[in-house]
Amino acid sequence: MKSLIQRGKFFYNNMMLQTKFTITHLVITTIPMLVMFFFFHGKLYDMVLADTIRTEQNASAMTMPQIDQLIDTCMEAQKSLEAHPYYKKLFRLIGYQPSNWSHDSSEAADFYGAAEDIIDGEYITNILIYLDIPEFQEIFHNEASSQIFRPMSEARGSYWHGIFQGDRSLNSLFCPEFYLSPIEVRKSGDMAYITKSTILYDSEYRTCYTAIYYSKAPFTKLLKNNLTEDTSVAYIINDRDSTVATSDDGLAGIYHFSYDKVRDFFMSSNNFVLKNILDHDVYAGFYYIRKADWFMVAVIPTRAIIKKSFLLMIGFFFIYLLCILISFLIANRLSHSITNRISSVIGQMAKVRTEPPTPLPASLYHDEIGGLIDTYNYMTRMMNRLIGEQAKAAEDLRAAEFNSLQAQINPHFLYNTMDMINWLAQQGRTEEVSEAVVDLSRFYKLTLSHKGILSTIADELEHVKTYVRLQNMRYHQIIDFVDDIPDHMMDLPIPKLTFQPVVENSILHGLLEKVPKGGTIVITGWMEDNTAVILISDDGVGMDTGKLSGILSGKGTSKIGTNIAVFNTHRRLEILYGPGYGLTYNSLPGKGTEVEIRISSFYDRN
Structure with missing residues (x-):
């Protein structure tokens, strides 16, 4: 035991000073947190259960008045129709007689307008009055009246019509979706409040029904908002044990309570009760909707509460970890305040590896x-x-x-040109000698006119035109030269003597090797983003793959001649602009050669 203590002491003493301070602070802060965690662990489920039920009761207390308001809206709509003078006259005073019914009266038009005002399109979706009178009557065929008055044949076959037929004492009915016919659901609405009345026709009282169609969506939305747990369900049932609306059809079917049981539970307890349904323990709460004789049922599976308590425990655990992390940061900060001067030197010296x-x-x-x-x-x-x-x-x-x-670029051009001038002088062609001397002077003036290493595309183009004129004098006008560079590129900077070596190579190794000698050289250009591209093409003899691969690699080139001049031009562009710039050759033997020159348009001329 003593040996173990000694080893622990030795290990602790060899720790870094910052580590010692950090461990000390962590021990001081974590022990109280552990004690609190184990103390509250056993009571966590009861706390979550009480909180969940209280939250659900509060949500239901807010939901019930909104459901009552929706029901009141339907009932008030029906009452407003009954209170209209035209409705009273038709159903209570004179009844419907073809001889005295006027669909074009101002009173009828006001009634139709009142019905349209009630229909808001969101909750109240339609109003229909079903009359048990012959279908050939004009009231069903007039454009205005047929929007509201419909023959009783359209109601027969619906479940709600059967209910009224089976219970003669029934005067009103709130109908869930499956009480309605498919045509009603499709054209009018998925729920309805229907009241029964009579109308005098041919000295006989006939049955009629006023149907206020409304949407189930507001009920579904209220039920979903009523829930506090994802796995809970809320639904409404009527006195015929039918589901009126539900937040989840599947869960409502699983956790279904009959109307009679709900009424008994409601009478015996106004709180949530624990029940077992299909081997699932659930807490269920019941709320009576008096005006429609409905019950709202809210069901919370116990597994949802267990899950919530588990998640709460996980959250507490993460909070605990966060507290440990904060404690660690504080401890580290405090210890670092002691050792930061040494750490700053070490950290600064470590940066030397990368910068x-x-x-x-x-x-x-x-x-x-x-x-x-x-x-x-x-x-x-x-x-x-x-x-x-x-x-x-x-x-x-x-x-x-x-x-x-x-x-290194092309010193032998001067020698060749001087030889040509000498030959012209010996032939006595003084005018051509003068022209050649002027062009040669112009050629070197353009070459040496700037102190820097850069010229412009315009100067380079003039330079190469002068060069071609000198070569045409030497080779008897066998070279056609065409330039097509856009004006907006003329002022772009470019290294001196970029075009001339390429054109010289095209003449000596392309056009002069043709039989007969001669041909055309075309120079054009365009912009690709921030890159200027110059294309120099000829219709000379072209090059095979061996020559093409060696011309820009520097292999096999002598220290004089056009090949070394082209290679040096390529190297200059690479040095100035970097990889990806310079010359690119493409050639087909017997067809000609194309040289693409790529330079950056943002190079500093200074």
């Missing part, structure tokens, strides 16, 4: 840690200076490589 070192703020204290920070800052300054010197050396090397590549 250049940055100095720490100068220490306000002159202890050992302050000396460590000063030493680290001195080391950082030295490293940053070395990194800067290395970057400058790399940039100087890049510029030197670019200038070296540009200096």
Whole structure:
């Protein structure tokens, strides 16, 4: 035992100081939380049950007046129709006689308008009055009256009509959906409040029914809002043990109580009662809807309460974990306030692996840690200076490589042109000698006119036109040159001598190798987002795959000639703009060659 204590003490003493502080604070905060957790665990179910039932009772207390209001709306609609003078005259005074009935009277029109005002389209969906008189009567065929008055044949066959026929003493009936015929549900509404009355016809009193059709949706919405648990169900049943409305048809069928049992339960208790249905324990509450003689039943399965208590326990557990996390953060913060100076040095030194070192703020204290920070800052300054010197050396090397590549471009062109001028002078063709000298002077003036390494596409195009004119003088006008570069691209910056090596290569290795010699060179361009694309094509002899693969790789090229000039042009563009830019060759032997030059349109000319 003593040995075990010694090992534990040794392990604790070897911990980091921040870890020791963190563990100490966690132990102090977690022990009280554990005690509270085990104390409340046993009473959690009873607390959840009481809270659930109380919440359901409060919700039901708010739902019942709204259901009563919906029922009152139907009854008031029926009463307003009965109170109308036209209704009284038709059903209580003179009755319906074809000789004295006027469908075009202002009183009839006012009655139809009153019925239309009652129909709101959301709750009250239709009003129909079924008359047991012959169907050939005009009241069923007039456009205005037929919207409300319908023959009794349309009501026969419905369940509600059978109920009235079976119970002669019944004067009114609230009808759920299945009491109605399919035609009624489709055209009028899925529920109805129907009242029975009589009408005098041919000296005989005949039965008639006033049907106020309304929507079940408001009842369903109220029942769903009444629920506090996802697995609970609320439904309404009438005195014929029929379901009027429900929040869930499936659960209402499983947890169904008959009307007689609900009435007995309601009379014996006004609180939720525990019942067993199909081996499921449920808590059920019952509420009487007096005006319609309905009962609302709210059923809460015990498994929902168990689930809720379990979720509450899980929530408490996560709160407990959150408290531990907060305790850990506080403990870590307190301990870090002691060791943060050392941690800042360690963290700053660790960044050197992924980024250049940055100095720490100068220490306000002159202890050992302050000396460590000063030493680290001195080391950082030295490293940053070395990194800067290395970057400058790399940039100087890049510029030197670019200038070296540009200096290699085509020095033999001058020799060939001078030979041509000499040959023209020996032939006595002085005008052509003068023209050649002017073009040659213009060619090198454009080449050397800027101190920088960049020109514009317009200058490069003029430069290559001058070059082609000199070559045409040398080769007796066998080269056709066509340019089609859009005006908006003319001012874009481009390295000097980008077009000329490509055009020279097209002439020497494309057009001059044809039989007979000569052909056409076309230069055009377009923009692709931030990239300028120049296409130089010829109809020369083309190149096979071997030559095509080596022309831009630098393999097999001599240190002079057009191939090395093209390779150097490609390398210059890669150095300036990066990978993905430069020259791309496509060629078909015997057909010609296309060279695509890609440059960035955002390169800084300075």
